[in-house]
Amino acid sequence: MEPLEPDVFTTHTKELSAADKQKLDEQNKRGFVPEFKANKLEIDAQRNWDIFYKRNETRFFKDRHWTTREFQELLEDQEDTGGDKRTLFEVGCGVGNLVFPLMEEQTNEEDNRRFHFYACDFSPRAVDFVRSNPLYDSSRITAFQCDITTQQVHEHIPSGSLDVCTLIFVLSAIHPQKFRDVVQNLCRLLKPGGLVLFRDYGLYDMAQLRFKPGNKIAENLYVRQDGTRSYFFAQEEVSQLFQENNFEIITNAYVHRRTLNLKEGVDVPRIFLQGKFRKKNL
Numbered sequence: 531m532e533p534l535e536p537d538v539f540t541t542h543t544k545e546l547s548a549a550d551k552q553k554l555d556e557q558n559k560r561g562f563v564p565e566f567k568a569n570k571l572e573i574d575a576q577r578n579w580d581i582f583y584k585r586n587e588t589r590f591f592k593d594r595h596w597t598t599r600e601f602q603e604l605l606e607d608q609e610d611t612g613g614d615k616r617t618l619f620e621v622g623c624g625v626g627n628l629v630f631p632l633m634e635e636q637t638n639e640e641d642n643r644r645f646h647f648y649a650c651d652f653s654p655r656a657v658d659f660v661r662s663n664p665l666y667d668s669s670r671i672t673a674f675q676c677d678i679t680t681q682q683v684h685e686h687i688p689s690g691s692l693d694v695c696t697l698i699f700v701l702s703a704i705h706p707q708k709f710r711d712v713v714q715n716l717c718r719l720l721k722p723g724g725l726v727l728f729r730d731y732g733l734y735d736m737a738q739l740r741f742k743p744g745n746k747i748a749e750n751l752y753v754r755q756d757g758t759r760s761y762f763f764a765q766e767e768v769s770q771l772f773q774e775n776n777f778e779i780i781t782n783a784y785v786h787r788r789t790l791n792l793k794e795g796v797d798v799p800r801i802f803l804q805g806k807f808r809k810k811n812l
């Protein structure tokens with residue numbers, strides 16, 4: 531995918547065309563996914579992600595080399611932390627597409643710019659891929675399996691110890707009823723003043739409009755063919771979610787990106803939501 535023009539940042543929700551509205555209306559034609567099936571998707575969530583990684587191994591997601599461009603804090607010198615390294619926790623790390631490029635970038639950096647990394651994923655197979663990556667070095671990164679909606683994470687990372695948490699295309703894979711549990715966990719893990727860096731699918735992204743009838747679980751929540759789920763976020767609801775759980779909003783906006791799919795020669799407009807949230811000093 532080649533970017534066609536610079537990204538546009540806006541807090542305005544996309545205005546729907548008549549064709550977009552028709553697609554969204556059609557999605558409702560067969561109603562929501564039946565309750566027993568929706569419940570089963572929740573019970574099988576871990577299994578479905580694990581099967582995803584069994585099938586795709588490390589081939590599906592591209593390395594995320596844009597993170598330091600979008601989140602300058604990843605490059606800043608640490609303030610006085612008493613000589614301790616800064617710590618970064620990548621939640622829902624998959625096979626490490628964010629964490630390994632960042633580790634490579636920081637290999638030659640001065641010591642006070644480097645992080646100790648933690649990385650977790652729901653899928654044991656994804657964590658195995660991270661651990662068997664040639665760049666895995668247990669003095670610089672700790673990877674573990676956990677469900678971030680539960681209390682398991684607190685067995686791996688001390689409370690109040692993190693400088694940065696990255697939440698990149700992960701919250702959308704979690705049921706909206708559990709968003710609050712995730713944010714509360716991150717709040718407990720971060721130091722006062724610590725940051726959450728967030729990027730995920732924005733409301734009315736083309737991936738949302740493409741879902742066919744029969745795949746809608748609830749408003750803005752869908753199931754893919756492989757049983758994994760995807761939620762599409764409104765800017766206001768993400769701000770509210772973090773504000774209600776002891777964070778201040780530094781930035782939070784939709785990113786409109788137009789890319790060219792070279793294989794198919796089509797212009798693909800994407801909408802993401804990107805934010806930085808700081809834990810309050812309470």
Ligand SMILES: C[S@@+](CC[C@H](N)C(=O)[O-])C[C@H]1O[C@@H](n2cnc3c(N)ncnc32)[C@H](O)[C@@H]1O
Nearest residue numbers: 579591622623624627651652653677678698703
């Ligand atoms: C769309 S992938 C994104 C992976 C990675 N962050 C990236 O950007 O390449 C979503 C990831 O979230 C993980 N995930 C889903 N639910 C989770 C949960 N409750 N706890 C931890 N990880 C979860 C999945 O296993 C999957 O690896």
